[in-house]
Structures are given as C-alpha cells and as structure tokens.
Amino acid sequence: xxxxxxxxxxxxxxxxxxxxxxxxxxxxxxxxxxxxxxxxxxxxxxxxxxxxxxxxxxxxxxxxxxxxxxxxxxxxxxxxxxxxxxxxxxxxxxxxxxxxxxxxxxxxxxxxxxxxxxxxxxxxxxxxxxxxxxxxxxxxxxxxxxxxxxxxxxxxxxxxxxxxxxxxxxxxxxxxxxxxxxxxxxxxxxxxxxxxxxxxxxxxxxxxxxxxxxxxxxxxxxxxxxxxxxxxxxxxxxxxxxxxxxxxxxxxxxxxxxxxxxxxxxxxxxxxxxxxxxxxxxxxxxxxxxxxxxxxxxxxxxxxxxxxxxxxxxxxxxxxxxxxxxxxxxxxxxxxxxxxxxxxxxxxxxxxxxxxxxxxxxxxxxxxxxxxxxxxxxxxxxxxxxxxxxxxxxxxxxxxxxxxxxxxxxxxxxxxxxxxxxxxxxxxxxxxxxxxxxxxxxxxxxxxxxxxxxxxxxxxxxxxxxxxxxxxxxxxxxxxxxxxxxxxxxxxxxxxxxxxxxxxxxxxxxxxxxxxxxxxxxxxxxxxxxxxxxxxxxxxxxxxxxxxxxxxxxxxxxxxxxxxxxxxxxxxxxxxxxxxxxxxxxxxxxxxxxxxxxxxxxxxxxxxxxxxxxxxxxxxxxxxxxxxxxxxxxxxxxxxxxxxxxxxxxxxxxxxxxxxxxxxxxxxxxxxxxxxxxxxxxxxxxxxxxxxxxxxxxxxxxxxxxxxxx
Numbered sequence: 001x002x003x004x005x006x007x008x009x010x011x012x013x014x015x016x017x018x019x020x021x022x023x024x025x026x027x028x029x030x031x032x033x034x035x036x037x038x039x040x041x042x043x044x045x046x047x048x049x050x051x052x053x054x055x056x057x058x059x060x061x062x063x064x065x066x067x068x069x070x071x072x073x074x075x076x077x078x079x080x081x082x083x084x085x086x087x088x089x090x091x092x093x094x095x096x097x098x099x100x101x102x103x104x105x106x107x108x109x110x111x112x113x114x115x116x117x118x119x120x121x122x123x124x125x126x127x128x129x130x131x132x133x134x135x136x137x138x139x140x141x142x143x144x145x146x147x148x149x150x151x152x153x154x155x156x157x158x159x160x161x162x163x164x165x166x167x168x169x170x171x172x173x174x175x176x177x178x179x180x181x182x183x184x185x186x187x188x189x190x191x192x193x194x195x196x197x198x199x200x201x202x203x204x205x206x207x208x209x210x211x212x213x214x215x216x217x218x219x220x221x222x223x224x225x226x227x228x229x230x231x232x233x234x235x236x237x238x239x240x241x242x243x244x245x246x247x248x249x250x251x252x253x254x255x256x257x258x259x260x261x262x263x264x265x266x267x268x269x270x271x272x273x274x275x276x277x278x279x280x281x282x283x284x285x286x287x288x289x290x291x292x293x294x295x296x297x298x299x300x301x302x303x304x305x306x307x308x309x310x311x312x313x314x315x316x317x318x319x320x321x322x323x324x325x326x327x328x329x330x331x332x333x334x335x336x337x338x339x340x341x342x343x344x345x346x347x348x349x350x351x352x353x354x355x356x357x358x359x360x361x362x363x364x365x366x367x368x369x370x371x372x373x374x375x376x377x378x379x380x381x382x383x384x385x386x387x388x389x390x391x392x393x394x395x396x397x398x399x400x401x402x403x404x405x406x407x408x409x410x411x412x413x414x415x416x417x418x419x420x421x422x423x424x425x426x427x428x429x430x431x432x433x434x435x436x437x438x439x440x441x442x443x444x445x446x447x448x449x450x451x452x453x454x455x456x457x458x459x460x461x462x463x464x465x466x467x468x469x470x471x472x473x474x475x476x477x478x479x480x481x482x483x484x485x486x487x488x489x490x491x492x493x494x495x496x497x498x499x500x501x502x503x504x505x506x507x508x509x510x511x512x513x514x515x516x517x518x519x520x521x522x523x524x525x526x527x528x529x530x531x532x533x534x535x536x537x538x539x540x541x542x543x544x545x546x547x548x549x550x551x552x553x554x555x556x557x558x559x560x561x562x563x564x565x566x567x568x569x570x571x572x573x574x575x576x577x578x579x580x581x582x583x584x585x586x587x588x589x590x591x592x593x594x595x596x597x598x599x600x601x602x603x604x605x606x607x608x609x610x611x612x613x614x615x616x617x618x619x620x621x622x623x624x625x626x627x628x629x630x631x632x633x634x635x636x637x638x639x640x641x642x643x644x645x646x647x648x649x650x651x652x653x654x655x656x657x658x659x660x661x662x663x664x665x666x667x668x669x670x671x672x673x674x675x676x677x678x679x680x681x682x683x684x685x686x687x688x689x690x691x692x693x694x695x696x697x698x699x700x701x702x703x704x705x706x707x708x709x710x
Contacts, residue, residue, distance in 0.1 A: 136152040159172075159188050345386060
C-alpha cells in the first residue's frame with residue numbers, strides 16, 4: 001500500500017485480541033515533519049513506541065509490503081529498499097500486532113518468526129525485555145528522531161546508560177547483584193509496576209535490582225530513553241500523558257545535558273563558558289528563556305578553516321564522568337586537543353605540581369562547576385574549550401588600540417626572530433621526538449617509562465607467561481598487581497604501535513583483559529594489563545598432573561565468557577577488531593574463573609564489509625582458519641580458532657599433541673572419525689569425573705539436539 005500525505009496516518013492496523021485494551025496499539029505509516037515538533041506531539045496524541053526506519057525516513061508515495069516470500073519490506077517512493085525483516089523463505093504466513101504492542105510475523109502454526117520486541121528503538125513497553133547486548137537508542141533531538149548520543153543497555157553486571165558516540169561514557173549504572181558469574185544472560189524488563197534488572201550474578205527468578213514505578217493501575221505504560229539522556233516513564237491516567245523520571249539521579253548537574261551543549265551547570269543553574277568567567281563575545285544562549293537548552297559558539301570552529309583555533313581556559317570546571325584518558329602535563333593536554341581536529345574540549349585534573357589526568361572530548365556535553373556540592377576534591381580541575389581563533393572576547397578603545405599597535409609591531413619583530421631560531425633548531429633536531437608523537441595521539445592509556453616498569457617488575461624477574469610476541473612479568477604499580485608484557489621483535493613504527501595502543505586502550509568490557517598502560521620509549525615496547533590470578537586457560541585444561549580438573553559448569557561458563565568477549569570485538573566496537581590469535585594461552589581467568597580474552601598484540605582493525613588482505617601469516621599452528629590460504633581475513637578466523645578452543649576445553653587436551661600416538665595427535669581428525677562412528681562421547685575429558693557425570697549435557701544443546709561435529 002502506498003503512503004500519501006492526504007492524512008497523518010495513511011494506513012494502519014489495530015491489534016487483534018480478546019482483551020479490553022487491545023486498541024492501545026496501532027501499526028501505521030504516517031507523516032511527520034522532521035523539522036517541526038509541533039506537527040508531531042500533542043498532549044493526548046499517540047506516542048510512537050517503535051520505528052522501523054528512524055534513521056532513513058521515506059518520502060511521499062513510499063510503500064510497505066508483506067511479500068509472497070514472507071518478507072515485510074519498506075520501499076521509498078523511487079523503489080529503493082529502505083528496511084526489511086529479512087524473513088524471506090522462513091514460511092511466514094501472516095502478521096499480527098499483539099495486545100502488548102509487539103509486531104510479529106507468524107507461520108501457519110502461529111509460531112513467531114520475527115518480533116519488533118527484538119529490535120527496540122528508544123522505548124520499552126510493558127512486558128518487553130531488553131536483552132543483554134540490545135540497546136535503547138535515544139533520538140537526536142525533540143525534532144529529529146534519528147539515533148542520537150545516548151543509549152541504555154543490559155550488561156552482565158546490570159543496567160547501564162551511556163553518553164557519546166566516539167567514546168561512550170557511563171552516566172548511570174544500576175547496583176550490581178554480586179561477584180560470582182552464572183550462565184544466565186543479563187536483561188532488563190518492564191513489568192509488575194517496576195523496571196526489573198537481572199544480572200549474570202544470580203540465577204534466580206527474583207530481579208537483582210528493582211526500580212519501583214509510580215502507580216501501575218494507569219493502564220498503558222512505557223519507558224523511553226529521551227534525547228536529553230533521561231529515562232522517562234509515560235502513563236495515561238486521564239486521556240493525557242503523565243511523565244516522570246525513572247533514574248534515581250538527584251543531582252541536577254549529573255545528567256550529561258543538564259545545561260545543554262557547552263552549558264556550565266552550577267547547583268542547577270546554567271550559563272555559557274565565557275559568562276562563567278566574566279567575559280562575553282564567544283558564546284550565546286540558544287534560548288535565553290530556557291538556559292538549560294545550552295549554548296552555541298558565536299563563530300564555529302572548523303577543521304577546514306584557515307583560522308587556527310584556540311582554547312578558552314575555564315578554571316574549576318569538571319565533567320559528568322570521572323574517567324580520564326591518560327596521565328600527562330597540563331600543556332600537553334592542551335596541545336593534544338589543539339592538534340586533534342575532532343577534539344572540542346580537553347579536561348585536566350591536576351594531582352601534583354607537574355602532572356595530572358587528561359581527557360579529550362569529541363562530544364560536547366554540559367560542564368560542571370567543580371565547586372558545586374558533591375564535586376569538590378583535593379585536585380584542581382580545569383577545562384579548555386576550543387573556540388575560533390578569530391573570535392575575541394574583548395574590545396579595545398581607540399587610544400588603547402594605538403598603543404597596542406605600537407607594542408604589537410615591535411613584538412612582531414621579536415617573534416619573527418624567535419620563529420627563525422626555532423625553525424633552525426628544529427631542522428637541526430631532525431624528526432619529532434617521542435613525546436611529540438605521543439602528544440599528537442589523544443586517548444592513550446597511562447604512559448610509563450621503561451625504568452618505572454623495570455622497577456615495578458623487580459627487573460623483570462618473575463615470568464608468568466611466554467608467547468610468540470614476548471614474555472609477561474608480574475609487577476606492582478601503586479599497590480596494584482599488574483601483568484607487564486614485554487614485546488619482542490616488534491618491527492612496526494612508533495606511530496603504528498601507538499595507534500594500536502590507542503584503539504585497544506579505549507576498549508572496556510567485562511570479558512576482555514583491560515589494558516592499563518604502555519611504554520614506547522626508544523626501542524622498548526611494553527604493555528601493562530590488569531592481573532589475572534588464575535593465569536591462562538591452558539594451565540587448567542592441558543596439564544596432566546592436575547588433581548582437580550575444571551568441572552563442566554565452569555568450562556561452560558568459560559566458553560560463554562569468551563564468546564561474549566569476541567562478539568564485542570567483532571560487532572560492538574566502532575570498527576571490527578579481529579584478534580587473530582585465539583588460543584587457550586590468550587584466555588585468562590580471574591579469581592572467580594571469569595574468562596577474559598587477552599593479548600591484542602596481533603589484533604587488527606578490519607573493514608566490516610570487505611575484510612582485509614594480509615600477506616603475512618599470523619597466529620598459532622593448530623588454530624589457523626582456512627581463510628589464511630586466501631589471505632582475505634575477517635572475523636571468521638577468530639570464530640574458527642574459538643571452535644578449536646571449545647573442543648580443547650571439552651576434551652581436556654590440545655588440538656595438536658605430538659606426545660600422543662600418531663593416529664591421535666590431531667584432535668580435529670579424531671573428532672571427525674569419532675563422529676562418523678557415533679563415538680563422540682569417548683572424547684569428553686576422561687580425567688574429570690564431573691565431565692563424565694554430565695555426558696548428556698556436554699553432548700547435547702538445550703533443545704535436546706546433538707551438537708554437530710565439525
């Protein structure tokens with residue numbers, strides 16, 4: 001059916017059901033103005049709780065079809081495919097809008113083949129579940145429904161809200177439920193008059209954390225993550241919408257957009273950066289009647305502009321999230337922002353006379369007066385906002401201008417002389433020094449000198465691991481136990497090494513070993529990681545002298561943990577990261593036997609669509625995927641290696657074990673032979689009594705189907 005502008009809703013379908021509230025939801029195609037909010041929302045107008053094409057609005061005469069092949073598709077007016085359920089050849093027989101607001105595609109047996117609940121936008125309705133890995137993505141603004149800067153997600157330790165696109169920062173986290181991981185996936189559900197959070201720490205029917213909502217007898221209820229980062233509850237008691245905040249955030253300045261972009265929040269009051277320091281001429285309020293909407297620069301800063309930007313210094317100003325990129329000096333923090341086109345502001349927290357923590361912000365949110373209640377500390381906080389270098393926040397009188405010109409001309413001559421001397425000195429000095437290169441790369445983790453790490457590891461005396469790319473030593477930095485990897489044979493340049501460190505250091509996930517810092521001094525290349533007390537996985541599944549092998553429940557949890565870590569690298573990072581060397585030696589275990597993927601020394605950023613051509617073989621024999629024969633590499637090489645690791649975990653031996661008889665040295669070949677003779681159970685770790693007691697669980701998946709071999 002084509003969509004025309006003759007009515008706001010050109011075609012629609014109500015839900016079918018026997019319940020009285022079945023007319024609460026309508027599936028429809030309708031027109032809105034993407035520029036005028038007054039055309040969209042009225043006091044008692046219907047609210048959009050799900051959209052198929054929020055990031056690709058269609059034009060007049062667009063059409064939606066349920067095709068004969070069972071695909072629900074949306075075409076633009078010119079016939080371009082905009083959106084599809086991708087359910088072709090899945091035996092779709094019909095479509096239904098349930099009484100809970102779930103749009104589903106069904107087969108002839110009324111089994112659900114596709115659900116809108118599995119593809120949330122910015123809203124959860126009553127009965128809907130936000131699964132681990134799914135996101136509620138806020139809109140860009142009140143007038144633009146495209147995906148914005150805020151998202152809410154379920155992580156293994158609870159519900160998190162993040163702000164930002166390049167480097168998302170957490171601004172809300174629900175309390176966690178414990179420390180011991182289970183096999184349950186985390187999720188968030190809206191039901192029973194509350195928002196319920198289920199973590200991976202408890203395997204019970206009761207939620208780990210509950211946010212009680214106002215009265216639940218108002219009928220239609222949903223929660224929406226809105227463009228300003230607030231999670232709001234919508235209720236309709238008397239044919240009009242009633243909204244309230246869900247997060248228990250009481251600090252008026254705690255939300256990232258409490259005072260809009262560039263706004264400074266002080267005890268809930270908003271002002272612009274220049275006004276906060278008694279100046280003017282750089283920023284203006286977007287709406288003087290509503291200061292909380294933020295500020296805008298009078299002259300914008302452009303990377304293409306011939307006018308170099310400068311930094312406006314704001315003393316006693318901090319930000320909503322206390323995470324900082326790296327340790328450096330104030331001047332280096334400022335220069336790093338000036339040299340980075342994407343940096344819009346830098347924040348510095350000084351903890352001694354010469355150094356402090358630095359953060360470079362590519363997304364501008366509200367800033368906070370560090371003297372406000374709850375923000376004061378022993379550290380000195382400064383913000384440096386990038387402004388157009390041509391804009392001046394002062395005006396000279398005519399008399400002062402004459403003096404200024406006279407002084408300026410003599411100063412100019414002196415500056416020319418100094419500039420010539422500097423150029424001559426730099427020409428003699430040659431290429432950039434190490435510190436200059438590092439200063440030009442923002443977002444690096446903590447930087448250590450070689451002598452600092454040599455002292456921390458007691459002259460690299462305690463080896464806790466060795467690999468093809470280097471040795472790992474136990475160390476201690478500021479009473480914190482760390483693992484220091486000393487890389488050998490690194491033939492890449494300093495810039496390439498630092499670029500990889502920059503990427504790896506920005507990754508923070510519960511199933512990936514955290515990179516704490518690095519050293520790139522002269523020829524030394526060292527990486528500092530969080531310490532994992534139980535060492536690498538191979539120690540627990542390969543060593544024959546071990547008296548207590550891992551039980552089945554622990555092995556299954558390790559498999560799940562690694563899968564989640566790889567899924568994050570492959571799907572959830574801004575660029576696909578392929579590890580290239582997945583093996584038990586690169587899977588580390590903490591004190592609770594939570595598994596984390598480690599050693600990104602071979603990792604590579606891969607184009608999501610095309611893969612990457614690599615001319616040099618990388619990885620470990622026994623774990624190399626067939627794709628290496630073609631040299632076109634993508635995330636499949638990690639999936640293959642992970643499959644080998646799963647076999648090793650279940651069988652309790654290495655894929656290549658030359659201590660075995662010739663016919664048994666290759667585990668994959670044994671697996672194929674056993675599968676042909678229906679003898680797969682023979683391969684399950686014979687050393688473990690617990691594994692032998694769980695043969696059926698090991699050999700079958702949850703649905704009762706035998707796990708295929710190869």
